Amino acid sequence: MNSQTYAVSRSSRAARVSAIIGTLVLIILVAAPWWAGRADMRLMGELFLYLALASLWNLMAGYAGLVSVGQQAFVGFGGYMLFALTMFAGLHPITAIAAAGLLGALISVPVAVLIFRLRGAYFAIGTWVIAEVFRLGFAQVSALGGGSGSSLPVAIVKSLASKRAMRESISYWLALSAAVLVVASVYFFLRSRKGLALTAIRDNETAADSLGIDIWRTKFVVYVVTSAFTAMIGALIFLQKLRISPDAAFSVNDWTAFVIFIVVIGGIGTIEGPIIGTFVFFLLRETLADLGTVYLIVLGVVAILVMLKAPKGLWGLFRARFDVQIFPLGYRVSKRDPS
Amino acid sequence: MDWLNAIVQGTLLGGLYALFAAGLSLIFGVMRLVNIAHGDLIVLAAYLGLTVTTATGIHPLLAIVVVVPVMAAIGYVLQRGLLNQTLGDDLLPPLLVTFGLSVIIQNALLEGYTADPQKLAAGNLETASFAFGGLTLGVLPVLTFSFAIAVIWGLQWIFYCTALGRAFRAVSDNQDIAQLMGLNRRHIFGLAMALALAVTAIAGILLGIRTSFDPSGGGGRLIFGFEAVIIGGLGNLWGTLAGGVILGVAQTVGAKIDPGWQILSGHIAFLLILAVRPNGLFPRISA
Amino acid sequence: MPDPILKISGLNAHYGDFQALFGVDMQVDAGEVLAIIGANGAGKTTLMRSITGLLTNGPDQIMHKGTDIGRLRADEVALRGIAMVPEGRQLFPSLSVKENLMIGAQVLRPGPWNLKAVYQLFPILEERKDQQSTSLSGGQQQMVAIGRALMSNPELILFDEISLGLAPVIIRDIYRALPGIIGNGMSAIIVEQDISKALSVSSRVYCLQEGRVSLEDRSDTVAREDISRAYFGIE
Incomplete structure (x- = not known):
């Protein structure tokens, strides 16, 4: 035996292969305006935004242990900020999206200080209260249309691009880059020191505490960053919709229930899970949406079954069979040929 | 006098919120479970009341006699068939499973009863009132408040004076040792959920007489109940009543300032108390 | 001859990947008082958890009066007349x-x-x-x-470390009361670190060492050096 027969590395063959495939897929997706129809582009744009929301929720619930059922607070907040900043402050829509993220981070600070006092499941309901406060609050702002909401003025829509096809392409590219940005940020964050600390906290809070990891601070940072991104996604969502109202902006079903189902079905606590979950969700939606309420009941039943029978979701089932990791987080030990 | 009236009406409204909250408080106390579907179960009880009253023509208050055992049975089956499997050290399964349940109940109600708002017709009871010290009190709100006191007194009695309550407290203290004493915790948890949903049934019927309801209203009721529990302090049933009253008063006083502010001012009162007294006003989690 | 109150054969117990008991055999007859001794981590508490149903066991490893109870829940075991005074x-x-x-x-x-x-x-x-x-x-x-x-x-009462953390005078009182408790034909298993106390009230003694039975003998005649060897594994 010599001591050099084992190698420790982060990368794996599957990861390298998938990185190459991923780059190719990305190039094809960027070119979508030249090969896809308008309806398909719309659908893909929506898919990317859900993918981003799901990755963010997964970062909070699956890694930081912050199970929120109130992410619609920041989706709606971002949407309203887009409207307010473009309509009253005269910002360009893209600048307004970035500003919405910044404001989302700002507002999430006092929110976090308050609701971090609640533990576990009570934290979850606390986030919902916050979302309700936001919804009722924005319904009181008559300049933004009050309870019935308002539409984005045509002049602002045109400032994005004067031609409709170009607007749709921009909107699509924004959604695609949001998804790529979020997934990449989550991935690199989890690989960083702070991210590893987060995984340590998830796996054992007491042990992490004794290692000197400041749990409160780490969770706080995750919450604020997630809120900022979620607000930006919210702004993008309502830039596509061009119309906003309190009920649509702060819908618990649209921005939290679906997102939770995506993550649970795909596999909570993995980076791949939300991606797979988003595809499964859209596949189900496009094939079953005609069933209306029955479709939602089916979705609920599937989520419960997955939670009980396969808590790591579809990706977990896949990984149990094949030891594959597309986004390598941990280090792996492999035997090196003694040549 | 207007302000006093708002406070009194808010207090009575608080009785309804305490009824929303009592079941939530009970199951958290016994098994540390937070049921996200709690509000939807309240709405489900109101719909069951609707079915019973329209099918038989009896008064909604009488329908309680039917809906309470039905909801209790649903609670027992739900706990033993589904929720017991989620209990453990991990927080996610119970939370996400009850969240899924919430969506299922909501959409099943939509499927069965459509989205149209419904109301339980209670005849004179809806509008009857009497004069009391210069104020006009509705019979229904006073009745609701009396129900809240009776229910909480009854739950206290069960908890501290009966073998069942002893078993609840023992299982809550230490599940393993309780099992060694011959208590099957799965059964005890089933009974706790049955009791919680029995209370939910009363809450649902009274809600349905008071206002119109539709399948999407569960979330709001969960939140009111939750706020009452946190304001009152975890594990304290009389505290929960106080929490309900504070929430109710905040809402009616807020509505007095501006009708659009009713619900919002309740939430703000909750957040203020959370900021000042994070453990609520009367915490007693040990019990 | 009637079936013994408790007959344990080839009992293995695991906590996840960690195996705590390896093929333990043991028997308690009606009215008998058994002492189980052993160092910390020898598997005594695990054995108690297996018997009382807090751990699930393999088939036919724990028989109560001829019936397999090793797969029952703790409350079902309790209903059959097996009670425990838990450690602490x-x-x-x-x-x-x-x-x-x-x-x-x-x-x-x-x-x-x-x-x-x-x-x-x-x-x-x-x-x-x-x-x-x-x-x-x-x-x-x-x-x-x-x-x-x-x-x-x-019918069978298990005492898990009853003297742990108590003052000597209290321990003496409790041991003085024990014959009055288990005198009515009740069987008992006493898990103890205090060897002489355990021997004084029991008729037979088992010693556990690293999850295995290292000694089985009569309490009144067992030799001290046998116990030391079984307890510490020193030859």
């Missing part, structure tokens, strides 16, 4: 002294033990019956734990 007392803090005792009677088995009999055995508990159990001294808490187990009128 483990009273229910939100229950009063009397309520703690009443919980023991939950299994509704007929027999000589009831509140009155327990109060006769430990009069101090009647004086303190309405206090929170956590307000009692360690010795009194141990009395409650013993009384709680007796209230189920068990």
